Amino acid sequence: MKKKITIIGSGFSSLAAACYLAKSGHEVTVFEKNETIGGRARQLIKDGFTFDIGPTWYWMPDVFERFFADFNKKPSDYYQLDKLNPAYSVYYGKDDFITIEDTLEKICVAFENEEPGSAKILKKFIHKAQDNYNVAIKDLVYNPGVSPFELVTPETIKKVGQFFSTIKKDVRKEFKNPRLAKILEFPVLFLGAKPSDTPSFYSFMNYADFGLGTFHPKKGMYQVVLAMQELAVSLGVNIITNAAISKILVENNQATGVVVNSETHKSDVVLSGADYHHTETLLPAASKQYSERYWSNKTFAPSSLLFYVGFNTKIKNVNHHTLFFDVDFDAHAATIYDKAAWPENPLFYASFPSITDSHAAPEGKEAGIFLIPLAPGLNDTPELRERYFTKIMDRFEELTSQSVRQNVLFKESFCVNDFVQDYNSYKGNAYGMANTLLQTAFLRPKLKSSKVNNLYFTGQLTVPGPGVPPSLISGKLVSELIDKYHTV
Template sequence: MRVAIVGGGIAGIACAALLAADGHEVDLFEQQETLGGRAGSRAVAGFRFDTGPSWYLMPEVFDHFFALLGTSSDEQLDLQVLDPAYRVFYEGPPGEGPPPPLDVHADTDANLATFESIEPGAGQALEGYLASAREAYDVALRHFLYTNFTQHLALVSPDVTRRLPRLLPQLTRSLEEFVAKQFRDVRLRQVLGYPAVFLGSSPDRAPSLYHLMSALDLTGGVLYPQGGFSQLIDRIVQLARARGARLHTGATVTAVITGETTQRRRRAAVTGVRWRDAEGTEHTHAADAVVGANDLHHLETQLLPEPLRTYPQSYWDRQESGPGAVLVLLGVRGALPQLPHHSLFFTHDWRANFDAVFDGRVPSPASVYVCKPSATDPTVAPAEHENLFVLVPVPADPTLGRGGPDGGGGAAVESIADAAIAQVADWAGVSDLAERIVVRETIGPGDFAGDLSAWRGGMLGPSHTLRQSAMFRSRNQSRQVAGLYYAGASTIPGIGLPMCLISAELVLKHLRGDTSTGPSPVPTSPAMRH
């Protein structure tokens, strides 16, 4: 088949690699001049900043994806185990000084001991919590992540039904409630609740089934690919091109073209895409199938005529976006031993923090995330300098504005960045941080909306609430247009690099007519290695 892919983020290029390896004729169209989408990269004055994902979790998913292409994670990437996996700084209760930071280690026993030292009995409670998390994670991998939900096999599998008494209550209560029933100390609750943010949600909004995320970061699962996440993108791009995919940059798709269909359940069928090159010239590209690997809201509301929209604007008006973000890219003179590779800065009243973000208000102070890849990777900063990536969750609201270099972004974005720098300096004990900054660039919700066509300027995609998870999430095949499929964070299975890789495989399963609920068989012959 001739396949046109719209969008060159990780889902799009992974689709290109898998479909080309399966024998299809693949062309991908990306409006930016570089590939990667949210997983972008920016080089400034000897620093190289990843501008998107920075946590390598669910390594089994990456391993499986590379195996489908006849290679391996070990062949493609130089992965380093981070220890500590991350450090948590706490604001502390009002009127009291902050408690000492807490390190989460690569060793599970060390984390059990840490929990026990903070709250007697919490070590044993964590052991049971992680066992439950591992069970939920394993069931999800076998039955709920690699399925298109075209059949109900996942729900009636004996492997699932015998676990339903444990799994169903995890869908009806929040992660916050689930954690609070087992742990009293606020600091421990925050460590276990924070993974909801990776899902574009908050602990009080995400179903407790997502405690499965703790089976990853508390059991030695935080890795880093040397060279940064742009190295991951580069490797998938190379694999896609080696298998014959043609990847076009500076190519903006302006419409999905349709014609008559012979399928009774569809109103039309794709015949190709219309796209505009960097010089403004319009082109038409014929295709038997189109994969929308860009923002689903943009594709549905801008690239299709209204009668052919499976997800029209009225649908999105009922959906909940994940948070937006202000990203602050900092080059800093001198060492910062106070910060490991990953650091989290938690406000004491983080329910108020999350409520502000999801109610459309900028929190003050905010719970902030800081990545210092120069702790692990000497290639991301000049000698005797550090590379900092600071992420401040804010409302998904493009009117907050765009970022810019050297404080030149919008007033709101730069104010949020200033506050975050001051907060990190204060809580981590780096009093002269601001004076040591030699490079500063910001990225705001306006950039996500303008450069990535992101719905509401969100940094992640639709939030993982119960009604926006698993079979309730936007499906990855158009109900109106035959031959139109979707991939990426907007659709099943959801947000994050591993989920986007799985979404690419789900398109492959559609084209193969594969209705299984587990990962695709890994080829035993070199057919997909060409």
């Protein structure tokens, strides 16, 4: 029997789940509180400039291919994908940077130039990372996190020690050059935790980086959202925007629908891709699985202070993706994970999509996105935002040997308060819950409610974790659970 399914939110995980559930024959309606779909992956369009508000890195192309293949489609049916070369560059000081190109062989040359003998070590390290990737991405992460035995396979038994060591230990053991070590520790930041708290097994992110490479969808990451929307609509999904959910209806411990814009919408199944903590506030108190204490004791991925800047000139000495590691990483990380505070000297990341993509800015101009990772829950004021824009612009100009502030046409900012307001994000986190050892797989919040029948969750606070590819996988996993219990 066909089920009527309500999905809260229209981020990657929600759209993925909607596609799978519609394909299975269910009647699916997606409600999005904002004016446009995409969740955190929305766009800012201003004065001829186009910015991705959220994710700007397209990694793990095989996960996207696997998603579209499930519907006999390919990413190229919807958008053009370009492999970036260089993938990114990393600044350590004034005019002092390392460039990461588009193949492992080229990256080995860069490592060897920095530290003789490191290329051989890097090849061995990435080979091990590739083995982990094959185990993790092709098998392990496609489990729903309902049992610890999902982690027990002949392959993972061989790797058990990697769950009790850390990325930082492994990297620093092999690479004595701190500059190279920072590059190898960087990818796990996408998982939301410090390298010193991330299990060694997650080195598969290094293979995603050096082995598979960094891509850019022409016209930006939002093209992936539009592709998923087109696919969903073709499958019969109804998507409604400006539709805020104020309550999840529960009768006899069973979800029966939602209240949206003060109107009742009945359904057989409710699936939330919205913030997990926020979703539980929409339930009666007795129906919540997790207490406030539970959430406050979890390690959350960072929030961010973001600036979207329109420049009236082209920016020099940068690449599409550029990292600024000229300050103490550990000191900045301590302000995120150990004692929440605004960092005195923040690391930051800058993206200039218009270097690659003419759609991002008018001719002769540049679109710049600047990101500072922050602890969630920080006090967020216009004065603090302005102070930190000045901080990073001072350093940016010094490190890249150019003056750009007089070329700023406009800047828009996005920070903790905006993550809360726009996404109901717990403490304004940007990336969800970190993938630490005690927050991996079955130890994460569950896809299926243990208190309310017919209520499910998807997205970065549940299985498998933060990031765009894991969100696609999360949508697939929850749809399979729903199909298991609610077959057509």
